[in-house]
Amino acid sequence: MPLRKVYLVLVLCLLLAAQSHGQKRPNIIFILTDDQAAWAQGQYQGSQAITPNMDRIAQEGVYLSNAFVVTPVCSPSRASLLTSRYGYELGIDDWINEKGRSLTGIEPGLGIDAALPTWPKALAKAGYHTGLIGKWHLGSLDESHPTVLGYQEFSGFREGGTKTENPIFEIKGESQQMNGLTEDLLTDLALEFVDNHQSSPFALSLHFRAPHTNWLPVRPEDAAPFKSKNISIPEPNFPDLDTARTKSMMRDYLSSVKCVDRNLGRLLNRLDSLGLAENTILIFTSDHGYNMGHNGIWHKGNGHWLLNHPVASPNPNIPVDQRPNLYDNSLRVPAMIRWPGKIQPGTVLNHTVANIDWYPTILDMVGVTIPLQDTIRGKSFNQFLLGKSSGQRWDEDLFAVYTTKHQSKTQMRMYRTNKYKLIRDFLNPERDEFYDLESDPQEHINLIHSTDKRIIAQIKTLDKRLSQRMINNNDPLKHP
Template identity: 50%
Template sequence: MPRSRSWLPLLALLLLPLLSAIATAADDTRPNILFLFTDDQAPWALNASGYDQAHTPVLDSLVKEGVYLTNAFTVTPVCSPSRASLMTSQYGSELGITDWLHPQREPEAGLKPGTLTWAKVLQDAGYRTGLVGKWHLGLTDAMHPTKFGYDYFMGFRGGGNSPKNPTLEKNGETKKFEGLTPDILTNHALEFLNVDSDKPFCLSVHYRAPHAAWLPVADEDWAPFKDLDPMIPNPDYPKLNVDRVKKMTREYLASVASVDRNVGRILNLLKEKNLDDNTIVIFSSDHGYNMGHNGIWHKGNGHWVLTENPPFTKNIPKGQRPNMYDNSIRVPTMIRWPGVVQAGSTIDKTVSNLDWFPTLLEMAGAELPADAKIHGNSFVPLLKGDDAKWDNDFYAEYSTKHQSHTHMRMIRTSEWKLIRDFLNEGRDELYHLTEDPAEANNLIASNSPEVQSVIKQLDAKILANMQAINDPVLKEAKAKSSN
C-alpha cells in the first residue's frame, strides 16, 4: 500500500524560506553596476586620449584597467533627448523630447509616465537602484526618477544648477546644500554604497560637471590650470577669439579634474568594501563638447567663439552654430568589468547610447520584456572579444527649438557623414571623415560623381531611418515639397 503524501505541502511550506535564501544567495553572484555619467564631457579632455594637459589620472586608470570605446556616440548632442535615449533606447523624436527641456517654457514636458527604462527592468529583476545627480527628464512628480525604476533619488530634476552650494532634493525634500556640487553628489553616492543589502546594486551617478559654469572648483583641481597656457585645437581658425578659448579651456579642464577626483573617491570605497571585483564600472557622458573646434564652443547647440560672428539667418540667431560635429556627438566611454573585459583593450566599433539598455540587461542577466520597443543592440559580445557582426552605420537627429530652429538628421559611416537640415535650405553638410576627421571641409556642393554617389546613398539611409521611427519631420518635409 503506497505511503500517504499529505506531508508534501507542509514540507514545501517549510522549505520555502530556505529556497528563497538560496535564490537570494544566487542573486548575489550577479554583478553590481556603477554607471558614472557626466554632463558636457568631451572625449578629447582626457589624458588617455592624447591631450596630456588634461589631469585625469583616475579616468585614465579605467582605460588601463578596462576597455576604451573610441567610437561611442549619442544620438542627440544635447542633454534631455540624449538622456531620454540613454534610458529608453528610443529616439527623442519618438518620445517628444527633441531639445533640452526648458523649465520656464515647458514645465510640464518630460518622459511620459509609464515609459519603460532599463532602470525599471533592473529594479524588477531584484536590483537595488539609485540615481544621484541630474535627471533633466521632467520636473513634475509624475516624471520623478522613482517613477522610472530608481528606488532612491538624490539630486535635481531640472537641467541647471550651480557648481557650488546647489539646491538639491533628498528623500523628497528640496534644500540648499553647502559645498562644491561634485563633492556633495559624491558624498551621497558613497552613502548609497555604504548601505548593506542582500541585493546587487545599480547606482547611476550623474554629475553636473563639467557643464558651465565651471568654477569654482576645489583648490587642488584648479592648481594644475591656473597658470596654464593650454593647447587649443586650431588657433589659426579665422577670427578665433584665442584668449577666450584658452580661458575657457583652463576652467573646463579644472571642472573635468573635479570629476576625476570624485570618481576616485567612489572607486576607493568599492575597493575598501571588497566590491570592486564584482562591480562593473561604466563611465560615459550625455554628449561631447567643442572648445574652439571649428570656431565654436558648447555642444550641438553651439556658439561661435569668434571676434566677428557670421550673419544671422531666419532660424539661426547671430552667434549660434547648431551642429552635429563629432566633437558634439562622440562621448568618452570606458568600462571596467573584472574577469570579463581585457584590461587595456580598445573597441573601435561604433556604439551609441541606444545600446546601453540591452547591454546593461545582458550584463545583469535580466530579461527584456516581450513587449519592449528598443532600437539598440547589446555590445556585450564586443566587450567579451567575440568576433560578432556589427553595423557601424550610425543614425542621429537633432531638432533645435530654443536658441535656433532646425531639423538636423545625420548618418555616419566609418568613412562619411551626411547631415541634412530639413528646415533650413543650404545647411546640409558632407564630410569625408577618413580624410578630414576635423570636419573642416564641407563637400556637399562638390560636383564630383563619386561624392554625388555617396550623397545619394547616405541620403537614402537617412530617409530609411526616418521612416523606421515614423519621424514627424519626414511628414513635414513631404508636405512642404508637395506645396
C-alpha cells in the same frame, strides 16, 4: 554516514551554492558626466585633461574609442540613454526649458512619460536596488519624477542645472540647502548609497553636473595644474577665433573635468575598501560631447560662435551667435567599462556604439531579458566586451537627430559611416552638409555641392540609408 544522508547533504550544498551564486549578481554603477567631450579624458590621444581615475577604469577594463550619442544636448540624450529610443519618439527634441528665455518660451509641463520601459525599471524588477544621484533634466513635475521611471531612490536636482557650490538638492522628497562644492556633495551621497546597500545587488546612476558651465569654482588642487600650463587650443588658426577667450575657457573647463576625476577616485577607493570592486560593473560616459574652439565654436549641438566678430546669418531661424551642428565633437563621448573577471584589462573596443545601446547592453550583461513588446532602437555590444563576438557583424553606421527649438530652429538628421557623414536640415535645406571624414576628420570642408562624381555617388548612398533609417525608426519627418 549512510549513503542516503550523504546524498541529501550534497543536494543541500548544491542548493546553497546556487543561492549564494544568485546573490553574487554584479552591482552596477553608471556614471554620467554633463558636457564632457571625448577629448577631455586622458585616454584620448593628445588630450590635455588630467584624469588618472577615468584612465584607471579604461586600463582596468575597456575603452570605447568610438562612443557617440544620438542627440548632442542634455534632455533628449538622457531620454535616449534611459529608453533606447530617439527624442522625437518621446516628445523631447531639445533640452527641456523650465525657466530660461528662448525662441519657444518655457516648457514647465514637459517631461518623460512614466509609462515608458527603462533599464532601471527592468533592473528593479529583477531584484536590484536602484538609485539616481544628481541631474535628471527629464521633467520637473512629479509625473516625470525619477522614482516613477525605475529609480527607487533619488537625491539631486530635477532641473537642467544647479549651482556649482551650495546647491539645493532634493533628498527623500524634501528640498535641502547644501553647503560645499556640488560635485563633492553628489559624491558624498553616492558613497552613502553604496555603504547602505552592500548586502543586495544595487544599480546606482551617478549623474555629475560638471563639466557643465559654470565651470568654477573648484577646489584649488583641481585648478592648480592648469593655472601656469601653456594651454593649447585645437584650431588656433581658425579665422577670427578669439584665442585668448578660448584658452581661458579651456583652462576652466579642464579644471572642472579634474574635479569630477578627483571625486571619481573617492568612489573607486570606497569600492576597494568595502571589497565591492570585484563584483561591480563600473560604467563611465557623458551625455554628449563638447566644442572648445573646434570649428570656431564652443558648447555642444546648440553651439555658439567663439569669434572676435559676430557672424551674420541670412537665415531668420539661425541667430547671429548660433551654430547648430552635428559635428563629431558634439556627438562623441568618453566611455569606459570596468568589469573584473569578465572584461580583459586594457581592452580597446573600436566599434561605433551609441547611447541608445546602453539599455540592451546593461541588461545583457546581467542576464535580464527585454520583453519582446518593448521598442528598443539600440543593440547589445556585450559579446564584444567579453571577446565572444567571433563571426558576429556589427553595424558601424550612426543615425543622429537634433531638432533645435530654443536658440535656433532646425530639423537636423545625420547619417554617419566610418568614412563619410551626411547632414540634412529639413527646415533649412541650405544648411545641408557632407564631409569626407577620412581626408577631413575636423569637418572643415562641406562637400554637399561637390561636382566630383565619387562624392555625388556617396551622397546618394548615404541619402538612401538616411531615408531608410528615418522610416525604420518612425521619424515624423519621414525623408522620402
